Amino acid sequence: MAVYSLPDLPYDYAALEPHINGQILELHHDKHHAAYVKGANDTLDRIAEARDKGDFSSIVGLEKTLAFNVSGHVLHTLYWQNMTPDGGERPDGDLAEAIAEHFGSFEAFHGQMSAATTLVQGSGWGVLSYEPASRRLIVEQVYDHHGNVGIGSVPLLAFDAWEHAYYLQYRNVRPDFVKAMWEVVNWPDVAARYAAALAATPAG
Numbered sequence: 001m002a003v004y005s006l007p008d009l010p011y012d013y014a015a016l017e018p019h020i021n022g023q024i025l026e027l028h029h030d031k032h033h034a035a036y037v038k039g040a041n042d043t044l045d046r047i048a049e050a051r052d053k054g055d056f057s058s059i060v061g062l063e064k065t066l067a068f069n070v071s072g073h074v075l076h077t078l079y080w081q082n083m084t085p086d087g088g089e090r091p092d093g094d095l096a097e098a099i100a101e102h103f104g105s106f107e108a109f110h111g112q113m114s115a116a117t118t119l120v121q122g123s124g125w126g127v128l129s130y131e132p133a134s135r136r137l138i139v140e141q142v143y144d145h146h147g148n149v150g151i152g153s154v155p156l157l158a159f160d161a162w163e164h165a166y167y168l169q170y171r172n173v174r175p176d177f178v179k180a181m182w183e184v185v186n187w188p189d190v191a192a193r194y195a196a197a198l199a200a201t202p203a204g
């Protein structure tokens with residue numbers, strides 16, 4: 001039985017228009033995310049095969065492929081939940097306070113997150129993460145799906161900066177897509193993830 005499975009989108013393909021059009025969402029979910037799910041399952045099978053044969057000559061490539069696909073699956077699953085047709089505005093409560101404390105202000109965080117997403121070289125993500133060793137919020141600029149990430153960081157809000165996330169609508173103008181992303185952020189979802197991450201790492 002497959003270990004990983006493609007989650008349903010929590011809304012219709014066109015639900016995020018005009019910010020993200022339905023064609024993008026359909027392809028992004030049904031083709032791209034589905035490919036990472038398949039890639040993760042296939043790679044687990046190939047690693048199991050290697051164990052059965054006692055032949056680990058391909059293990060370096062297999063481990064890289066596993067990290068790429070599992071991380072792609074995890075980030076896309078988060079991404080769909082991070083967006084809502086009723087999004088935008090700003091966070092409130094504990095999350096808003098933590099953002100102000102750890103970034104200086106919401107505006108400063110907004111600037112850093114936008115820049116980290118816009119300026120990814122090649123394919124990647126801008127991610128607001130909870131870093132448990134310091135119990136702080138940080139922004140990470142993720143390469144592909146799994147590079148440039150601090151071990152143990154818990155992703156809370158992910159902006160996909162791969163061309164497949166925006167090219168059909170925004171062409172090469174990634175900054176306009178990033179601007180649109182802020183209009184669909186599901187802040188209650190981000191706040192719930194922050195609360196859960198905090199609760200999972202009580203102060204030592």
Ligand SMILES: [Fe+2]
Pocket residue numbers: 028032076160162164165
């Ligand atoms: Fe993507």
